[in-house]
Structures are given as C-alpha cells and as structure tokens.
Amino acid sequence: MKKPNIAVLGATGVVGRHILEIMQNMHIEYENLKLLSSAKSAGTKMTVNGREYTLEEAKPESFDDVNIVLASAGASTSKLFAPEIVKRGGVLIDNSSAFRMEKDVPLVIVGMNDEDLKNHKGIISNPNCSTSQLILALKPLHELAKIKRMIVTTYQSVSGAGLAAINELKENTKAKLENKDFTPVKFVQPIAFNVIPQIDSFTENGYTKEEMKVVNETKKIMHLDSDVQISCTAARVPVFVSHSEAVDVEFVENISVVEARNALSNSFGVTVVDDIDNMKFPTAIQAEGKDPVYVGRIRQNLAFGNKGLSFWCVGDNLRIGAALNTVRICKRVTEMELF
Amino acid sequence: MKKPNIAVLGATGVVGRHILEIMQNMHIEYENLKLLSSAKSAGTKMTVNGREYTLEEAKPESFDDVNIVLASAGASTSKLFAPEIVKRGGVLIDNSSAFRMEKDVPLVIVGMNDEDLKNHKGIISNPNCSTSQLILALKPLHELAKIKRMIVTTYQSVSGAGLAAINELKENTKAKLENKDFTPVKFVQPIAFNVIPQIDSFTENGYTKEEMKVVNETKKIMHLDSDVQISCTAARVPVFVSHSEAVDVEFVENISVVEARNALSNSFGVTVVDDIDNMKFPTAIQAEGKDPVYVGRIRQNLAFGNKGLSFWCVGDNLRIGAALNTVRICKRVTEMELF
Numbered sequence A, B: 001m002k003k004p005n006i007a008v009l010g011a012t013g014v015v016g017r018h019i020l021e022i023m024q025n026m027h028i029e030y031e032n033l034k035l036l037s038s039a040k041s042a043g044t045k046m047t048v049n050g051r052e053y054t055l056e057e058a059k060p061e062s063f064d065d066v067n068i069v070l071a072s073a074g075a076s077t078s079k080l081f082a083p084e085i086v087k088r089g090g091v092l093i094d095n096s097s098a099f100r101m102e103k104d105v106p107l108v109i110v111g112m113n114d115e116d117l118k119n120h121k122g123i124i125s126n127p128n129c130s131t132s133q134l135i136l137a138l139k140p141l142h143e144l145a146k147i148k149r150m151i152v153t154t155y156q157s158v159s160g161a162g163l164a165a166i167n168e169l170k171e172n173t174k175a176k177l178e179n180k181d182f183t184p185v186k187f188v189q190p191i192a193f194n195v196i197p198q199i200d201s202f203t204e205n206g207y208t209k210e211e212m213k214v215v216n217e218t219k220k221i222m223h224l225d226s227d228v229q230i231s232c233t234a235a236r237v238p239v240f241v242s243h244s245e246a247v248d249v250e251f252v253e254n255i256s257v258v259e260a261r262n263a264l265s266n267s268f269g270v271t272v273v274d275d276i277d278n279m280k281f282p283t284a285i286q287a288e289g290k291d292p293v294y295v296g297r298i299r300q301n302l303a304f305g306n307k308g309l310s311f312w313c314v315g316d317n318l319r320i321g322a323a324l325n326t327v328r329i330c331k332r333v334t335e336m337e338l339f
Helices: A014-025 A075-087 A114-119 A129-145 A163-177 A209-221 A257-265 A319-335 B014-025 B075-087 B114-119 B129-145 B163-177 B209-221 B257-265 B319-335
Strands: A005-009 A032-037 A045-048 A051-054 A068-071 A091-094 A123-125 A147-156 A229-236 A243-251 A270-272 A293-300 A308-315 B005-009 B032-037 B045-048 B051-054 B068-071 B091-094 B123-125 B147-156 B229-236 B243-251 B270-272 B293-300 B308-315
Touching (some): A014 A045, A032 A045, A129 A147, A129 A270, A209 A229, A229 B243, A257 A293, A257 A308, B005 B014, B129 B257, B129 B308, B209 B229
Parallel strands (some): A091 A123, B068 B091
Antiparallel strands (some): A045 A051, A243 A308
C-alpha cells in the first residue's frame, strides 16, 4: 500500500492535538508528516511517534508534495488553503463547515457512507460533531425501518467551542462557587450552572446554524429523500467534553425496541448501554476519551406509536465528533488509494 | 371574605421555605397560621410576617380547625395525613405526586384551569414542576390551534431533588475542579459537568416516572382528547435552580410564529424573551427567583411543517414549578370560598 505524505493543519488546537494522538493510536502510516499552524503557533515543538516536530506556519508552498491534509483550523483557513492543496494534487480532509454542503464534496462518516469518498474532487468534509454521533446511531435504524421524521435535542459540551470555552466554564464555575462576579466572553451568557439555547449564529428561519447543520448534514450523509422532516434544538450545557442527544424518530415501517437494540448492538462504532433495571444509561463523562457512540434509553416513542423510537446518544465531541472520524477518513482514503 | 386557618406542612424544606416567602409577598390573609414538620425538625423557629413560630411535629390532631393545608413533605407524608385533613373538613393543597392522577382530585395550574378547583373533595394537587411551566406556555397556543402531538425534552436543575442534591452538585463540582475523587449519593452518577438522562424511577414502557408525569398531567390539566400523543425525555443537568425545556408541538390547525408570540405575550404568567437578532432568549439563571415562565426561540418546526412550532421555556422549578402555584391555589380557593 502506498504511504501518503500527511500534513496536519491546526495541530495545536484542541482537535488538532486529538488528531495527532489518534493517528498514533491507530498506527496511521505515512511517508512524511508535517505539522502546520498559524504564524502565532509556528515554532512550537510537538512530539509524534517519538519524533519531535517544529510547527511551521501554513503557506501555499507548505502543501508541495503533501498527499493528505487533515485540517482543523477553522472555516476561513480551510477556504484559504483548499485551492492551494487541490492545485498541488493533495486531498484536504476538512473539519470545518466551509465545504460540507457543497455538491462535489463528500461528507463522510467512516463505516456509514465510505462509498461517497470515491466522488471526491480534492476535498472531503468531516461532519459537525452533533451530526456525527447521531448518524452512527441512526443509520442502522434507518436500514431497518426508514426514517420519516426526526426531532433531535442536544446537550452540548463547551469543548466544541475550543480551549477558551473550556477555560471560561472553569473560571465561571469557580467564580460562582465563590460568589464572585464573572463576565462571560466566549458565551453570550454565563455558562456555569446554566443552559444556553444557542450555538453559533441564527439563520432566517429562527434555527441556529448548529441546528441546521444537524438537519442538512444528516440528509446529505444518509442520502435521505427530500420529504424526510428533521428538526433540531441545540443547547450548550456546563459540561467539558461529550455531547448528549435526545432523539425522537418516526419511521416509515414498524420497528420494535428489541429490533433496534439488536441492530445497534451489532453496528460499527456504537456501544449500547441500556439496562434501566440496573440504572444503566450513557452519560457525558463516561464517553469522554472513548471512541464509541453510546446509545441507551431505547424505547417506543409515545408520540409516534409503533413506528416511533426514542433514544439517548452520547459521544466524545472531540473524538467521534471531530478528530477520530477525520483520522478514520484519512485511513480509508489511504486504503482505497484515493489520494 | 372569610379568612382561613392555614397550616404549612414541610415548612423547613426547600419548597416549604419558598411557600412561606411567597405567602408573605402575595399578602395571603389567614386567621391562624401553623407550621408543621417531621419530628426531626420540630422545635425549629421560623419568622413569618414578623411573628416567630415554633414548628410542631405533624400529627392527626394538628389539623383540628385547619381549613387549608399547604403540603410539601413528600408523597408518603401526604398519603398519611390526607384522610385526617379531609375528615376534619380541611382542604389539602398537595405538592407531591400522591394524588395527582386520581379522578376526584383537581390538578390545577392557576390561570389555566381554575374551574376544576370547584370539583375538589378535600384534596387539590399541584402539578409536577416540569409540567407546570410547560402548561403556562402551552395553553394559549392550544387555544389558538389545538395540540395534536408534542415532544418535550427537559434540562432539569438539581433543586427539584431537594437540599441534599443542591449540596451534592456543589461538592461534586468542587471535587472535580480540584481533581479529587467524589462518590455520588443523591444521583446515580456524578452530576458535576455531566448530564444524567434519568429522573425518578423507570416505568414498564421504558419512560421514567418524571417523563410520564409530563405526559399524563398535561393531558389531565388541559383536558386533552385521548388521541393527543405526547412524549418526553427528562434529563438532569448541573444547574442549581430553574428547568429549561425544548418543546416541539404539532397542532391540528395552522399556526404562525407571529400568532404564537402575540398569544404568549398576552398570556397570564408568561414573559416572552425572544429577540434572536440581539441574542435574547431565556436561560435558567435568569429565571431563578422570578415568577413568570419565560418563553423564547419560537419558530416554525421543520418536522411538522405549517402546523408545527418549537419553543424554549424556562421557569424557576421551586416557584412556578412548586411553591408559587401552591400559594396561588390557596389564594383562589380562598377567593372562590372553596374551603
């Protein structure tokens, strides 16, 4: 198998660091590795597979001879460098929202729609964190009974908003416990001991961009018919890592809890934790640092009758929601020789 | 107007203290006031309207000559004393779940279904916290367009589980910030920086009792047709006070966002905070200590088309979810001379 030259763009960020860690754990093979960052972080030293690397500032010529770029440096950086990477024959695996909904850009969750990778024209997008964990739980059920309608309600951790948000939750919490004043910067309201029903900016229909990502990315990844109706409410909760989601689905066909549980138990990337008699269900802190999407509270949905299911799904937003799927895409692109 | 003799049962609890505070703020008039508690708290001194009271241990004869009992001492205490209160001609306004679903017991949210109070046979129940705030937001919309189907997803604060739960969130949070071990007692998993998708015990259909309260109490209070379908997922979040709820409703008739917002703006007990252009929406800490139910994020629901709405509703679970509505019932029972 041909080994690629890999560059990691945004290597010092929360997701970038996870990408490097997961690359090592998954024994991703490469010919050459290059760590790229903003001018600000250039010069930083990081160790990967026992070798020390000095971060270089990303410039167009940084991508000469690079086959695969794993990028997690925000949408504007991805937009800036994408044409430079593609022009040089490289494949960009992008964590940002910049290209996700573009027709020629495969939006892929490994294990779910790998075939779409074949259609890439130089750019492959990694879905939004809340979409990724959802799809891993949803796809096996869709194959059984075909989704008709879905309502997703999220409880999202602050780490999705980066290191500054993690620190703000910490500092805000300390201040609150000590009855001290605290002025939020990263969030529009205090996040400590609060729930903020807003993630990202608002769109014309009253939904936030974050909510519309769940709606639109789900349809694209799962190739759903246009008449499938999806709604989402996304809220930020005072949790450091892992998103939790309450999912209510109406299917076209009847589906039982037992069928759903069996399908999920045998599905890639999913671990079922669903034993209510012994008070077992997945929670955010249990999923932190883990690979699987955890699914529990599987039950017949009382609003949709025999064709409805509710479940609770939890995933580490930095891993399956970002870095893990990015590295898995890199591995599949290599295996399928798509670079 | 006849002034009642009032007893407050469970006066030292989180809700009991709020009942006394709200009684004073609302200038509830009484002939005599008696504060009752468990044997453990008997002897405690509390000041109400400038007069000091010594708590007495509740016994059957404590209810001699008492016209109205405001109880918040748990279901078993309510079950124990209800027959004693009724036998003596008193009216029990009960905060527990003991009698809520009984046919002869009115389940009332003041301003929404006061007429039901007339049917009481000695016991009136106060709804569960998550139901109460929901109904205040829902009733005006139901009057406009008739509810067909609803999915409620809750983000509930720990104070609903009492003082021990409040302390556990505090101690668990401190331990986590200091990287110390913490063993949860009140919750089945650590609540600090986590989300627990379980409140109360599980029922046969896989829903928790808390979730089924929302389903069943909503139908009873709003006298909904039996074919209205309601589902709920209830989760505990690391918040001290106020429950937040994401609500998705399908109506029988078309309903626009503007109509909904107007109806809610003119409705009893509701304050609309819904100006997304200026990032205004209600959050838990804003509702703490306040009377209204706050509603925001009102939008056409993408899963239910022109007949669907989504909204976010927040209320102080100790006030509108418990003490405030209890005191309001006491006031209405007095005004309507139903004791």
